[in-house]
Amino acid sequence: MPTPKIAPSMLSSDFANLASEAQRMLTFGADWLHMDIMDGYVSDMAKPLLFHFVPNLTIGAPVIESLRKHTKAYLDCHLMVTNPLDYVEIFGKAGASGFTFHVEVSKGRIIMLSDHPIHSLRLQFRLLMVRENTADNWQELVKQIKSKGMRPGVALKPGTPIEEVYPLLEGENPVEMVLVMTVEPGFGGQKFMPDMMNKVRTLREKYPKLDIEVDGGLGPSTIKTAAAAGANCIVAGSSVFGAADPAEVISLLKTSVNEAQKATIN
Ligand SMILES: O=C(CO)[C@H](O)[C@H](O)COP(=O)(O)O
Numbered sequence: 001m002p003t004p005k006i007a008p009s010m011l012s013s014d015f016a017n018l019a020s021e022a023q024r025m026l027t028f029g030a031d032w033l034h035m036d037i038m039d040g041y042v043s044d045m046a047k048p049l050l051f052h053f054v055p056n057l058t059i060g061a062p063v064i065e066s067l068r069k070h071t072k073a074y075l076d077c078h079l080m081v082t083n084p085l086d087y088v089e090i091f092g093k094a095g096a097s098g099f100t101f102h103v104e105v106s107k108g109r110i111i112m113l114s115d116h117p118i119h120s121l122r123l124q125f126r127l128l129m130v131r132e133n134t135a136d137n138w139q140e141l142v143k144q145i146k147s148k149g150m151r152p153g154v155a156l157k158p159g160t161p162i163e164e165v166y167p168l169l170e171g172e173n174p175v176e177m178v179l180v181m182t183v184e185p186g187f188g189g190q191k192f193m194p195d196m197m198n199k200v201r202t203l204r205e206k207y208p209k210l211d212i213e214v215d216g217g218l219g220p221s222t223i224k225t226a227a228a229a230g231a232n233c234i235v236a237g238s239s240v241f242g243a244a245d246p247a248e249v250i251s252l253l254k255t256s257v258n259e260a261q262k263a264t265i266n
């Protein structure tokens, strides 16, 4: 059974005090620190023009680099960006531990990100770039991530079928973690989507030892469902940072994963 890992999402922390917030979470029993990297398209109108992945802008490699100076903790970086390959080197240098990119940034999905006819020329230009950078070459992307000393992971949005990550779990350079999004990526504090547990269950049956991370809306009221489905890496932002006793929430999340794993063995 893969070890339970509780990863508070620093998106819900006080960014102005990131180092002490990180330390506080580790003292409270966090195993990893989850860092949400978002490229921000600001408005729906800008979406087809900019080709960014999510409607929010958060942090980049300089912040990871600064935080790294204050902690040796595992920095679990979730990259909600269109061109992950562009970020591999700088995140490696900055001291990221895990590098999780989205499976949707393949050529077919990029077309869906921009379906505005007015932008078709620009779209085709971007498509060429994206194709060259990432689309047909997952193996190369994963190899690069590993070569920079990071652990590769792949994430999928709620609308993406689980089968789409299977090719990335095979071959010479498989990813070492799958992040199943349980909210639409972009913001903390959203409602957990229980339907996503089918993906977790299917993945756990097929890959008993794989790290399976769930992200979005996890907390005391949803953890049992996620743990029973087979998730072992739990991201929790608002439920931990918003709690009167964050240590108690972290402990409850971990106990739930441990108990669900014991129940599976028995
Ligand atoms: O990737 C994310 C959003 O895109 C965050 O990691 C996630 O939403 C965590 O926040 P919360 O636990 O409050 O839902």
Ligand SMILES: [Fe+2]
Pocket (backbone or CB within 6 Å): 009, 034, 035, 036, 078, 215, 235
């Ligand atoms: Fe995340």
